[in-house]
Amino acid sequence: xxxxxxxxxxxxxxxxxxxxxxLVINIGPQHPATHGVLHLVVTxxxxxxxxxxxxxxxxxxSIEKMCESLSYRQFIYVTSRMDYLSAHVNNHACAMTVEKAxxxxxxxxxxxxxxxxxxxxxxxxxxxxxxxxAMDLGAFTPFFYAFRERETINDIMEQTCxxxxxxxxxxPGGVMADIHPSFQQKVKDFIKLFKSNIDEYDELVTGSxxxxxxxxxxxxxxxxxxxxxxxxxxVARGSGVHCDIRKIYxxxxxxxxxxxxxxxxxxxxxxxYLVRIKEMKESIKIIEQLIDxxxxxxxxxxxxxxLKLPKGEFYTRVxxxxxxxxxxxxxxxxxxxxxIKFRSPGFSNLSALDHMVRGSKIGDLMATMGTLDLVIxxxxx
Amino acid sequence: MTNEEVxxxxxxxxxxxxxxxxxxxxxxxxxxxxWKRLAKLLRNAPFNFDYLFCLTCIDWKTFMTMxxxxxxxxxRHTIVxxxxxxxxxxxxxxxxxVWKTAEFHEREVxxxxxxxxxxxxxxxxxxxxDDFEGYPLRKDYDDxxxxxxx
Numbered sequence: 001x002x003x004x005x006x007x008x009x010x011x012x013x014x015x016x017x018x019x020x021x022x023l024v025i026n027i028g029p030q031h032p033a034t035h036g037v038l039h040l041v042v043t044x045x046x047x048x049x050x051x052x053x054x055x056x057x058x059x060x061x062s063i064e065k066m067c068e069s070l071s072y073r074q075f076i077y078v079t080s081r082m083d084y085l086s087a088h089v090n091n092h093a094c095a096m097t098v099e100k101a102x103x104x105x106x107x108x109x110x111x112x113x114x115x116x117x118x119x120x121x122x123x124x125x126x127x128x129x130x131x132x133x134a135m136d137l138g139a140f141t142p143f144f145y146a147f148r149e150r151e152t153i154n155d156i157m158e159q160t161c162x163x164x165x166x167x168x169x170x171x172p173g174g175v176m177a178d179i180h181p182s183f184q185q186k187v188k189d190f191i192k193l194f195k196s197n198i199d200e201y202d203e204l205v206t207g208s209x210x211x212x213x214x215x216x217x218x219x220x221x222x223x224x225x226x227x228x229x230x231x232x233x234x235v236a237r238g239s240g241v242h243c244d245i246r247k248i249y250x251x252x253x254x255x256x257x258x259x260x261x262x263x264x265x266x267x268x269x270x271x272x273y274l275v276r277i278k279e280m281k282e283s284i285k286i287i288e289q290l291i292d293x294x295x296x297x298x299x300x301x302x303x304x305x306x307l308k309l310p311k312g313e314f315y316t317r318v319x320x321x322x323x324x325x326x327x328x329x330x331x332x333x334x335x336x337x338x339x340i341k342f343r344s345p346g347f348s349n350l351s352a353l354d355h356m357v358r359g360s361k362i363g364d365l366m367a368t369m370g371t372l373d374l375v376i377x378x379x380x381x
Numbered sequence: 382m383t384n385e386e387v388x389x390x391x392x393x394x395x396x397x398x399x400x401x402x403x404x405x406x407x408x409x410x411x412x413x414x415x416w417k418r419l420a421k422l423l424r425n426a427p428f429n430f431d432y433l434f435c436l437t438c439i440d441w442k443t444f445m446t447m448x449x450x451x452x453x454x455x456x457r458h459t460i461v462x463x464x465x466x467x468x469x470x471x472x473x474x475x476x477x478x479v480w481k482t483a484e485f486h487e488r489e490v491x492x493x494x495x496x497x498x499x500x501x502x503x504x505x506x507x508x509x510x511d512d513f514e515g516y517p518l519r520k521d522y523d524d525x526x527x528x529x530x531x
Contacts, residue, residue, distance in 0.1 A: 057508035064493075065517055065528075227431050227454055230482030241454065248457060313404055315435070315450070326435050326450075341437040343450075351485040380508060 021045055029058045033136050033366050036376030038350075047361045052354045060380040067340045072098050072172065072307040075337065080166035082342060083378035085125040086320040088117045091170040096251060097316040097327045098172040101309040109297040110174030111252045112290050116187070117157075117169065118318075119283040123194070124153040125321035125373075126276045133273070133370040134205050137214055142205055149197060152190045156183065172307060174300030187291050191284055198281065206277065215270035219356045219368030222267055229355065230348035233323025234279065235372055238272035240265040245319040257286050272371040308335055322346055322373055346378040382428065382456040390428070394419055406450075406459045413447070413464040417474035420449075420462075424479050429455045433476070436486035438494040440520045444468055445494065449476075466496060475501035493518040 022045050029039040037058035043051040063082060067075040076094045080087040092114055099106060106114075131146030154164040159180045161169040169176050180186075205211050221231070226239040236243045244261040246254045262278040264271035309331040317326045323345030330339040349372050357365045384407040391398050395415045401408040411419060423430045435450035449462040466473050475498035476483045487498045488507040495516035498504055506513060515522050 057510070060508045062517055224431075225481070228481040230432065230434060230480070230486075232434075243454075315405065317434075324434065328435060328437065328448075328450075330439055339439045341435065343435045347485060347489075348482050351482060355481075 022050060029055075033369065034376070035132060035374060038374065038376050038379070042362070042365065044362060047363075049357050049360055049362055049365055052357055052365065054350055054353065056380055058380065059377050061377075063381045064340055064342065067337055069336060071335050072309060072337070075340070076171065077166075077168045079342070080168050081377060082344060082381055083320060083322060083325070083346065083375050084165055085128060085375055086121055086322065086325075087165065087167050088114075088121040088169060089318055089320040090325065091168060092118060093316050093318040093320075093325050093327045095170045095172050096318070097314050097329050098307060098309065100316060101312070101314045101329065101331065102172070102303075102307065104173050104301050104303060106174055106252075107298040107301055108253075108295050110299050110301075112294045113175050113179055113299065114170060115252055115254065115257070116287055116290050116294075117161075117167075117175075119286050120153050120156065120187070120190075122283050122321045123280050124150050126280050127153075129276060129321075129370075129373045130201065130205070134211075136366050136370040137211065139205065139211075142201070145197070145200060145204060149190075149194055152186075152193060156186050156190065159183070159186070171300065173303040174298065176300075178299045179294075184291055184294070187287060191288060191291075194280075194284060201277065206273070212270060214363075214367050215273055215371075216266075216268055218269045218360065218364045219371065220266075220268050221352060221356050223265075225352065225355060226267070229352035231323070231352055232345050232348065233319070233321070233373075234262075234272055234275040235323065235349045235352070237262060238264050238275045238371075239267040243324065245317050245324055249317065251316075251318065253290075257289050259283075259286050269367055269371040276373070306335055308333065309337075317343075320345060322375065322378065323349060342381055344378045344381060346372075346374050346376075350374055350379055382453070382458045384460075387428065387458075387460055390422075391419065394422060404461075406461050408461045408463060410463045410465070413466050413473045416447075416462070416464050417476060417479075420476045420479045423451065423460075423462075428458070429453050430460070431455075431480075433480040433482055433486075436483060436490065438466075438490045438496055438518075440468075440494065440518065442468075442520050445471055445496065447473055447490075447496065471496040472499060473497075474499050475504075477501055492516075495519065 022043055024043050027040040027042055028034040029037040039055040041053040063078050076091050079090040079094050082090055127146040127150040131143035134142035158164045160183050161167040221239045223240045226236045226241050232243050247261045259282045262275045264274050311333040314329045317324050326343030328341040329337045332338040357368050388400055391409055395411055399410040430451040430453045432452045432454050434452055437448050439446045445466050445468055447464045452459045475487055487501055490496050491504055492506045492508050
């Protein structure tokens with residue numbers, strides 16, 4: 001174990017090893033641009049970035065170990081605390097793994113509700129990213145514009161799930177409770193509001209010359225590198241990789257809805273930006289197709305009080321707002337998992353950061369990191 | 382591309398490989414010593430398994446198993462490679478030069494399971510502090526203070 005003084009000890013940086021004129025600085029763990037407790041040790045030569053070394057673990061809770069002593073109903077709630085901006089999608093992945101292993105048939109009504117919730121989450125997450133990215137680059141106003149829409153989604157979530165951030169709404173077999181009677185109307189109101197406001201985003205940020213010159217040609221990632229680094233989600237799609245799990249391995253009712261996988265090929269920060277902006281519009285398209293057609297029926301399949309998974313290994317992947325989330329359960333036939341692994345999208349996306357920013361200016365490091373859309377609890381787990 | 386083609390290919394390189402098709406994907410049990418050579422061949426044509434999307438370890442109390450989930454972005458085919466490693470002297474060749482994502486994932490496994498990846502460019506603890514003792518995800522790890530048991 002460790003003592004208090006050891007925790008407070010500065011990270012060891014051997015300054016005598018650094019070359020002439022090089023400076024090592026610590027960004028974080030408490031820094032506004034890292035959006036959480038991420039610690040970057042950056043080696044600089046003047047303003048040029050020579051190396052970026054992420055130090056993780058400031059919010060490590062060992063969720064994988066914790067899950068080994070939790071039942072298959074309980075462990076889902078812990079996962080809301082990984083990527084807290086995609087809580088629904090995390091819960092969804094876990095619920096689907098359990099359903100797959102136990103061969104539980106999920107009612108169609110629950111599948112519709114789940115997909116609508118996933119897409120609302122995706123929009124809410126991208127909204128926050130958009131506001132925060134603009135703030136990283138020195139524009140404060142977009143943050144308020146983003147929260148104007150995001151609050152509406154949070155209100156919808158609060159009404160149906162009882163929580164605004166860590167919803168814990170999806171359970172093995174369906175969803176925890178039926179939707180609120182005014183859910184459909186509220187979602188439709190939101191769509192109307194969103195559609196009338198999304199153009200302001202482009203006027204305010206996308207079209208800005210200053211913004212574009214900070215984004216274009218910055219933090220480039222080639223298609224081959226994106227795959228090799230295991231990047232997924234908008235980061236990989238900005239580099240031209242087809243990796244949308246909703247398209248290539250469709251789950252639930254994604255097969256039946258029409259939407260486009262957004263691909264940009266430039267591989268720079270601006271293309272990652274465009275992917276997310278366009279993805280929000282695609283999510284709206286998905287919700288519009290489903291919201292009026294939610295079938296009647298049960299919102300949850302009948303399951304036993306104690307869930308027991310058969311012996312074996314089960315893997316499920318879903319598309320969160322940040323990329324591919326994998327849930328890998330190794331079961332020995334008991335009521336708790338023998339081993340559980342969460343393949344988090346942010347972890348792999350972060351590993352490409354050093355490669356993306358080497359040789360660029362320190363200001364570009366912030367812009368690049370902003371377009372990676374990192375959520376630190378998702379990386380540390 | 383089918384599982385049969387992969388099986389034939391793997392048997393050509395590593396005749397003692399054991400296959401298991403009971404799960405969702407083809408599982409291939411190999412010797413840890415053969416892993417690096419096989420990894421390079423699987424990464425390239427004809428199969429092009431270019432996407433290592435999950436790298437982890439399982440502690441079975443008497444031995445440990447390294448698990449690699451590989452996918453091909455051209456063929457959209459997925460396989461799982463498993464290699465047994467000794468618990469007392471856990472050691473396997475690193476695949477950082479085959480898939481770059483392995484660098485962080487291997488550091489994480491080293492950190493939490495204590496598996497040594499030979500020829501890894503920068504094998505240090507990733508999540509825990511450098512002076513942390515023990516490997517928390519091993520089954521015999523015990524921390525009477527911080528661990529919550531239900």
